[in-house]
Amino acid sequence: MSINRGKLILIEGLDRSGKSTQCDCLTAKLGANTVLVKFPDRTTPIGHQINAYLTSASDAKNDSLESMHLLFSANRWELASTIKAHLTAGRDVVLDRYVYSGIAYSYVASRASSTRQPLSLDWLQVPDLGLLKPDVFFFLNVSEEEQVRRAGFGEELYEKREFQRSVADIFHKILPKGDETFHLIDADKSLDEISSVIYETVAAAPQPGDFQYYIKIV
Ligand code: TMP
Numbered sequence: 001m002s003i004n005r006g007k008l009i010l011i012e013g014l015d016r017s018g019k020s021t022q023c024d025c026l027t028a029k030l031g032a033n034t035v036l037v038k039f040p041d042r043t044t045p046i047g048h049q050i051n052a053y054l055t056s057a058s059d060a061k062n063d064s065l066e067s068m069h070l071l072f073s074a075n076r077w078e079l080a081s082t083i084k085a086h087l088t089a090g091r092d093v094v095l096d097r098y099v100y101s102g103i104a105y106s107y108v109a110s111r112a113s114s115t116r117q118p119l120s121l122d123w124l125q126v127p128d129l130g131l132l133k134p135d136v137f138f139f140l141n142v143s144e145e146e147q148v149r150r151a152g153f154g155e156e157l158y159e160k161r162e163f164q165r166s167v168a169d170i171f172h173k174i175l176p177k178g179d180e181t182f183h184l185i186d187a188d189k190s191l192d193e194i195s196s197v198i199y200e201t202v203a204a205a206p207q208p209g210d211f212q213y214y215i216k217i218v
């Protein structure tokens with residue numbers, strides 16, 4: 001008898017939208033047979049470079065934006081076969097950020113400086129084409145007021161008000177709003193309310209069939 005494959009579940013959102021808390025909650029609620037994968041995964045050699053980029057105070061970053069974008073994608077590719085193996089073995093996998101963060105943040109970063117070329121959505125999505133597509137996808141939609149109120153905001157490179165506003169705009173432009181796997185979540189609600197909606201939606205999602213891969217993201 002073959003085992004049902006696990007569900008690939010994605011939670012996306014801005015910084016301080018409550019993503020990581022909700023990923024932890026969902027992983028705990030789904031039980032021991034569940035794996036949480038956070039992107040960027042800062043523990044790999046590629047992840048170390050990403051962490052240095054996000055936490056360094058240096059301003060000479062815009063020149064290397066293309067290579068950073070490719071490293072964020074490479075960080076997803078280096079875990080792609082591990083994720084697929086978990087799913088094949090019947091384990092659910094919860095993703096904390098994925099290809100949409102990759103596109104949205106680099107899009108805005110490339111426009112934050114007048115001295116460089118802006119990157120197009122066509123260019124930005126290519127490195128992630130071929131990655132596994134999630135079976136259930138949530139976007140935590142947090143208001144700006146709530147986001148800046150939350151502890152820790154402003155610690156890292158992209159955690160600036162103006163920047164996050166632009167990232168929110170581009171997220172809303174590229175999210176697959178008509179897709180039946182996609183769910184927009186009001187992230188100003190309480191942690192418990194949000195985690196219940198997310199868990200119930202995942203539990204009600206149909207048993208996934210064949211693996212689906214991105215052939216186009218935006
Ligand atoms: P984190 O706050 O979820 O740890 O993510 C760190 C930052 O990295 C966050 O500001 C979003 C950004 N990011 C990208 O720029 N590209 C990507 O592909 C991913 C996954 C995150």
Ligand code: MG
Pocket residue numbers: 015016156
């Ligand atoms: Mg962050």
